[in-house]
Amino acid sequence: MLGSWITRTFIRSEVSPRWDLDRGVGESISTLLHYLLLTLGVLFALGALGVELQNFAIIAGALGVGIGFGLQNVVNNFVSGLILLFERPVRVGDIVVVGGEWGTIKKIGLRSTIVVTFDQSEMIVPNGDLVSEKVTNWTLSNPITRVVLPVGVAYGSDVQRVLQILREAAAAHPGVLAEPAPQALFVAFGDSALDFELRVWVKELLLRPEVKSTVLAEVDHRFRAAGIEIPFPQRDLHLRSVDSGVVEALLRGRPAGGDGESPPPL
Secondary structure (H helix, E strand, O other), rough: OOOHHHHHHHHHHHHHHHHHHHHHHHHHHHHHHHHHHHHHHHHHHHHHHHOHHHHHHHHHHHHHHHHHHHHHHHHHHHHOOOOHHHHHHOOOEEEEOOOOOOEEEEEEOEEEEEEEEEOOOEEEEEEHHHHHEEEEEOOOOOOOOEEEEEEEEEOOOOOOHHHHHHHHHHOOOOOOOOOOEEEEEEEEEOOOOEEEEEEEEEEOHHHHHHHHHHHHHHHHHHHHHHOOOOOOOOOOOOOOOHHHHHHHHHHHHHHOOOOOOOOOOO
């Protein structure tokens, strides 16, 4: 155990910084060495106690068949942990979505992985789920991410002017990348508005909320200055027929006209 701890500490503090290894690679190497040294230590201890490895292998094989039925999930998670360490579809520090929860990979073990959510709670995720279930990794090969901002304006607005304002609002934010260039698109005739989308790119996922908030505030400011209205949802109500009792109730509830006479019937 002491040798394993010393080896893992040496890799993290000396080998990884010197060879400029990715954090996930360093964690994978140290974890594999940890379990390798533990296995060698157990075999050495058994040999020192006089247990022949051939007999131990036979006993272990017999026990493995019986134990395997009861520990299928444990074995599955163990094998999945090896897959994660070698294939590295997720790495320590990656931002992932697992089961609808967003979080950052904190530690990858051979049985489970610790994911720290944005609320700073820790999820213990079995490795089998990371291998067999759908996992979205936002930072696997490229940290750049897109932000899509839907915007609606009132019917009758100048479409080209709206597109120009959206592009200018995006360009005004320092966190929006110039390449890929922001896109302002007129996407649909909505029920109550002309629907647009502003698509911008940011250099990392954690910037998305701040960029979205600031750009939307800038769009609102520029719309107000240009006299472009953002409409409320509207509905037109058409009455095909009205019960006579409802009409009489409405008439009784209406105030009298200015000359004191009742309003004319509908």
